[in-house]
Amino acid sequence: MSNIREAFADGKAFIPFITCGDPDLETTAKVVRAAAENGADLIELGIPFSDPTAEGPVIQGANIRALAGGVTTDKVFELVKELRKDVKIPFVFMTYANVVFSYDAERFMARCCECGVDGIILPDLPFEEKEEFSAVAKQYGVDLISLIAPTSDNRIAMIAKEAEGFIYIVSSLGVTGVRSEINTNIGDIVKVIRENTNVPCAVGFGISKPEQAKAMAAISDGAIVGSAIIKILEKYGKDAAPYVGEYVKEMKNAVISE
């Protein structure tokens, strides 16, 4: 069982997303530790990209702040290596194909392996293009996470069959960001996934409130939250860690409550 599967082993998972280097890497380290201490089962670490086309304004802002602060892929690897000394839960990178391609995919995966990164999410790498990265990812034991969208329909089975780590179910059309309601019939998507794989699946995009996280985790294996956490960072900046910790605790409790 990979580390990622362990995150789902004892029930519903809560997965926070944090953009590395927003507003600086010291703060990211504190926020990651606070999230882990307060019940996060897996943490998605964003490596900033100049033009994040799958992101809404909130996470776009985090990317801009991080890059303006001088964060690079190498500095993110150093951060993870340092965090790995005491943080045991799985880490999954979330970035864009060009960040990995430019670093050289093999060198990137080797660094992931060395620093203790368990998986990677590339929102601009669909099923048809994944082989370019998946072969080398596998070689270094890094799970390439598949995404399934509300528009995936006849593609769900194909994607699920080859999925590794966990499946990221995109809850809604459009880009990342807080939504007041989620209209997609996630249950139907999960049903097709279950028919094709036993890889766990978690729902992300638009979740901010405990009741949303609870509802999404109830019909899947977990809930992913990004923009709502970035908003806390936006508000409190370098002092955000305890506030993120508090939020993670509340969300984790909602996710596991019956």
Added chain:
Amino acid sequence: MSQSKGRFGVHGGQYIPETLMNAVIELEQAYDHYKNDPEFNRELTELLNNYAGRPSLLYRADKLTRELGGAKIYLKREDLNHTGSHKINNVLGQALLAKKMGKTRLIAETGAGQHGVATATAAALLDMECVVFMGEEDTKRQALNVYRMKLLGADVIPVKSGTATLKDAVSEAMREWTSRIADTHYCLGSVMGPHPFPTIVRDFQAVISREARAQILEAEGRLPDAVIACVGGGSNAIGSFYHFIPDEGVRLIGCEAAGRGIDTFETAATVNTGRIGIFHGMKSYFCQDKYGQIAPVYSISAGLDYPGVGPEHANLHDMGRAEYVPITDDEAVNAFEYLSRTEGIIPAIESAHAVAYAMKLAPTMDKDKIIIVTVSGRGDKDCAAIARYRGEDIYE
């Protein structure tokens, strides 16, 4: 087994969110059907000929030829098309295709505003809703085109993110498409983005070289020695090159916007200064730093101010079939003024990049040689900006 589609050598592909995959597959299937459908082709030809004014002239520029004192120069006059540029060729094709697919709404990105104007025009004609994304910086540089789009019934959304130019307009249009797919077609304006766009746009723009090849054979009884066109994403250039690609004796020359020079950071000359990467749905050459962060590019021309280039151009470069040369702001502005004075033709500042290279190349060639330069658009939209460049403030 996964299978990547739409490759030009190593370039191209479909690097887009899963949310859009069924949309591009549906588009590919519809295009593969309609491109061979006689009724679709009859309707498109009707629109191109009787609405857009095709075929466009291949004009023998005698005075320009005489003054430069070398190769004989012909101008392919895409500036004479309805809406004032080559962009209408692609837009009429895509809008008609979208309509056949049952879409009721077109979205588009625009840099200089020419593609936005063309899309707004087709939407008005075909009774479709239209939303155009335009970098806020470009809405200032090309205020006249913003007004034209609004006049045609389109909503123009100024994009404030990033460098607030063409690149950001593309990103925002892609974001919009992921949020509303069912009734919306993304009418991409250049030979870029995910498959099948580079192929669809190239096919619709190939009318330029199909006509030019027949016209030059008619006029001269032989093929040209060189074809020159400007390259941003590269739609007018691929259209100008396409039917000449098998003709090995014809040099194909793409003119990139060098801005203040390719040895500065203020440039948009992608093939000359970029590296291979993955962005906006495709693998191709991009201006970027060593970590793959897309570089803020610069050119006086809003239409060429883009950090990437279409994947088919990247491959033509790799194969050595086409050459890509840098032209600075200064050279382009000089050519803008020079063509206006010598031939009474005011070219778009984008097209002036191609004219500028012809001004360098023609004098080095014998008088029995022939060059075709594509004038991709007309320059009315640029007059205020060029006046400003020369230190003069005019009111439009």
